[in-house]
Amino acid sequence: MTSLYSPEQGCVVITGAGTGIGEACARLFAAQGARVALIGRRRAPLERVAAQTGGIVLEGDAASAADWERFNAALAVEGGVASLIACAGGLGAGSALETGDDDWAGAMRANLDTAFVSARACLPQLIARRGSIVMVASIASLAAGPGVCGYTTAKHALIGLMRSLARDYGPQGVRVNAVCPGWVRTPMADEEMLPLIERYGETLEQAYARVCAEVPMRRAAGAEEIARVCGFLASDAASIVTGAVIVADGGASVVDVPTLAFERV
Secondary structure, eight states: OOOOOOGGGOEEEEETTTSHHHHHHHHHHHHTTOEEEEEESOHHHHHHHHHHHOOEEEESOTTOHHHHHHHHHHHHHTTOEEEEEEOOOOOOOBOGGGOOHHHHHHHHIIIIIHHHHHHHHHHHHHHHHTOEEEEEOOGGGTSOOTTBHHHHHHHHHHHHHHHHHHHHHGGGTOEEEEEEEOSEESHHHHHHTHHHHHHHTOOHHHHHHHHTTTSTTOSOEEHHHHHHHHHHHHSGGGTTOOSOEEEESTTGGGOOGGGGGGTTO
16 A cells, blocks of 8 residues: 655554554554554553554543643654544443433543543644544434434534534644444444344344345445545545545435335335
């Protein structure tokens, strides 16, 4: 693959880098010549990805301002921050009546605070380099699924955060965009298939087929496919793109649900 980055540009910083979309982003950016900085709360997955990408491991909480002071000290040695890919997320299952205060706070911290605190910590360096931020949101940023009140609310708010940052820091050359995937084949999504596997006695493949039955492309994305969208948004090929919501869901969000009954008439 052609090298698109040089170490002199600084690091591509990826939160939630140990698994899933974050891991796929690390591999893609490293293959394009970037120095990648891997942020996550679990050291073992980060070290595994670092061994394969040459990245630097920054173990800690992306939602912690104190941890970001430590991260930024390490990043300064590596040439600073060229781009931020905010992939950290998760938590937030349950309807409103099933969501306690701690559950709500956990959903906000995992899905919204990680992006906000990371962006705030990186912005001075991104302004200096006219860099970019890509936030990995979700089609839950655009519509509500059943029993995921905290997750849906946090992901909706993530789009507001992206737009606010794009408006405020565009004059200083910083681009900020969001990617909204649908189902993606990741370890976290595999776990979400378990109720279907148990309820219907299905395999993992059959469970994915069930949740994608009404998706126009009839399949979940691979993590590397979402990483390629992130790579485009962070690259000079998207130099005029900011404040955008790029939906990468196999067409799931274009389905007119009330017309599904007519499909088999």
